Amino acid sequence: AxxxxxxQTEISVVEKEDVTLDCVxxxxxxxxxxxxxxxPPSGELVFLIRRNSFDEQNEISGRYSWNFQKSTSSFxxxxxxxxxxxxxxxxxxxxxxxxxxxxxxFGKGTKLSVIP
Amino acid sequence: NAGVTQTPKFQVLKTxxxxxxxxxxxxxxxxMSWYRQDPGMGLRLIHYxxxxxxxxxxxxxxxxxxxxxTTEDFPLRLLSAAPSQTSVYFCASSxxxxxxxRPYNEQFFGPGTxxxxx
Numbered sequence: 257a258x259x260x261x262x263x264q265t266e267i268s269v270v271e272k273e274d275v276t277l278d279c280v281x282x283x284x285x286x287x288x289x290x291x292x293x294x295x296p297p298s299g300e301l302v303f304l305i306r307r308n309s310f311d312e313q314n315e316i317s318g319r320y321s322w323n324f325q326k327s328t329s330s331f332x333x334x335x336x337x338x339x340x341x342x343x344x345x346x347x348x349x350x351x352x353x354x355x356x357x358x359x360x361x362f363g364k365g366t367k368l369s370v371i372p
Numbered sequence: 373n374a375g376v377t378q379t380p381k382f383q384v385l386k387t388x389x390x391x392x393x394x395x396x397x398x399x400x401x402x403x404m405s406w407y408r409q410d411p412g413m414g415l416r417l418i419h420y421x422x423x424x425x426x427x428x429x430x431x432x433x434x435x436x437x438x439x440x441x442t443t444e445d446f447p448l449r450l451l452s453a454a455p456s457q458t459s460v461y462f463c464a465s466s467x468x469x470x471x472x473x474r475p476y477n478e479q480f481f482g483p484g485t486x487x488x489x490x
Binding site: 260262265289299300301303306308347349351359360361362363364365 | 405407412413414415416417420430460462464476477479481483484486
């Protein structure tokens with residue numbers, strides 16, 4: 257069975273602060289994929305990143321960065337110099353590789369509020 | 373190319389009524405899924421399909437029915453709506469992208485249907 261835990265239910269930061277959203281996962285598979293999605297107040301799901309279990313290289317995309325550590329089963333997401341437009345619910349998700357990979361297991365989400 | 377479309381966007385039902393949430397994709401994806409999103413619960417898989425004529429249950433299938441007669445459409449039926457089915461419903465379609473022996477599915481989500489059952 258797979259499980260994704262986002263322990264932070266809600267976070268509030270002041271604009272320009274850095275913020276890290278935590279994600280811890282459980283899986284018995286050796287090959288899997290991790291994802292982050294953003295859900296702005298408008299409600300749609302926006303894909304942010306996908307990471308393979310066999311690639312622990314961290315990734316940076318503009319103000320966003322992701323830290324993947326298999327040793328601690330974590331895939332944390334950091335927003336640098338947060339902006340009001342970053343206010344959203346963020347979901348971490350996990351899938352198998354191969355058969356069953358179309359099924360995503362989501363965490364419960366972290367609601368981020370960036371205060372101007 | 374419309375991607376994944378869902379209708380209606382909003383719906384209010386009375387307990388016991390039936391309805392069908394529509395989902396269609398024009399990308400010829402083999403896989404389609406339905407998720408529900410409840411406050412504080414994230415998204416949970418209701419039913420999924422790996423191709424026309426093939427469906428299976430996800431984590432929370434009770435009270436829902438699906439069928440997949442075509443590749444494009446994957447409707448979700450509520451036979452007798454209950455207040456516990458008040459939720460936001462997302463349909464997703466995906467296809468397998470190969471990375472040698474480690475394929476993954478590229479997921480495309482619809483805009484969601486907000487359902488309220490009174």
